[in-house]
Amino acid sequence: MAAKVATRPPAETLSLWKREQARLKAFVVDRDTEAWQRDPAFSGLQRVGGVDVSFVKGDSVGACASLVVLSYPELEVVYEDCRMVSLTAPYVSGFLAFREVSFMVDAVRRLREKEPHLVLFVDGNGVLHHRGFGVACHLGVLTDLPCIGVAKKLLQVDGLENSTLHKEKIRLLRAGGDSFPLMGGSGTVLGMALRSHDHSTKPLYVSVGHKMSLEAAVRLTHGCCRFRIPEPVRQVGG
DNA sequence: GCGACAG
DNA sequence: ATCTTGTCGC
Numbered sequence: 001m002a003a004k005v006a007t008r009p010p011a012e013t014l015s016l017w018k019r020e021q022a023r024l025k026a027f028v029v030d031r032d033t034e035a036w037q038r039d040p041a042f043s044g045l046q047r048v049g050g051v052d053v054s055f056v057k058g059d060s061v062g063a064c065a066s067l068v069v070l071s072y073p074e075l076e077v078v079y080e081d082c083r084m085v086s087l088t089a090p091y092v093s094g095f096l097a098f099r100e101v102s103f104m105v106d107a108v109r110r111l112r113e114k115e116p117h118l119v120l121f122v123d124g125n126g127v128l129h130h131r132g133f134g135v136a137c138h139l140g141v142l143t144d145l146p147c148i149g150v151a152k153k154l155l156q157v158d159g160l161e162n163s164t165l166h167k168e169k170i171r172l173l174r175a176g177g178d179s180f181p182l183m184g185g186s187g188t189v190l191g192m193a194l195r196s197h198d199h200s201t202k203p204l205y206v207s208v209g210h211k212m213s214l215e216a217a218v219r220l221t222h223g224c225c226r227f228r229i230p231e232p233v234r235q236v237g238g
Numbered sequence: 239g240c241g242a243c244a245g
Numbered sequence: 246a247t248c249t250t251g252t253c254g255c
Contacts, residue, residue: 052245057247091246093244094243096245155244
């Protein structure tokens with residue numbers, strides 16, 4: 001009989017997970033901590049990484065945890081790590097990290113010749129999250145590396161909605177690099193919608209993961225886009 | 239009850 | 246995440 005991951009965790013588990021998110025959230029740094037982040041050309045940055053856990057078709061447990069490192073600004077793959085893993089938690093919106101982050105942390109640990117200025121792109125959100133602590137924050141705090149959350153779809157949280165007005169703002173993004181802020185209910189900027197290149201209509205949703213300002217995160221994301229999806233995430237996903 | 243729901 | 250069909254542009 002094939003092993004299966006529970007459909008949805010019991011309420012007690014979700015409660016524990018929320019508590020863990022609240023505890024770790026206190027360690028998030030949402031500003032630039034590295035010298036290269038303030039440089040107009042990101043001089044000093046040499047490595048950008050991407051992490052992802054991709055599924056095996058027809059299997060609810062088996063998955064492949066991957067980490068790639070690319071040179072910057074050339075965006076050529078210089079390191080790849082892929083390992084088969086067994087998932088233990090189901091996907092629940094708002095709790096993606098509890099399904100994937102431990103495998104990402106393991107992959108980062110295996111990267112022994114760790115580049116001094118590595119920054120990680122995470123397929124998912126950072127502070128643009130139900131409780132302000134998405135998977136990109138979670139990975140950042142656990143690894144102490146700068147992390148950027150890049151989501152392909154808007155997570156509608158804290159007053160954000162995929163409304164007519166939102167779609168109109170998307171229409172007004174004309175060139176690659178154009179962006180507009182995503183304001184939460186309290187007037188806080190949670191993230192930015194970014195047109196990642198000239199020939200992409202559908203924006204990316206960029207938010208701070210850890211050790212980086214939103215401005216630097218958006219600018220670097222744009223700098224890593226040859227196509228709609230930033231190269232570190234595109235190369236790690238397949 | 240209904241819509242929404244990162245990956 | 247996955248699947249599926251159609252359509253457009255190069």
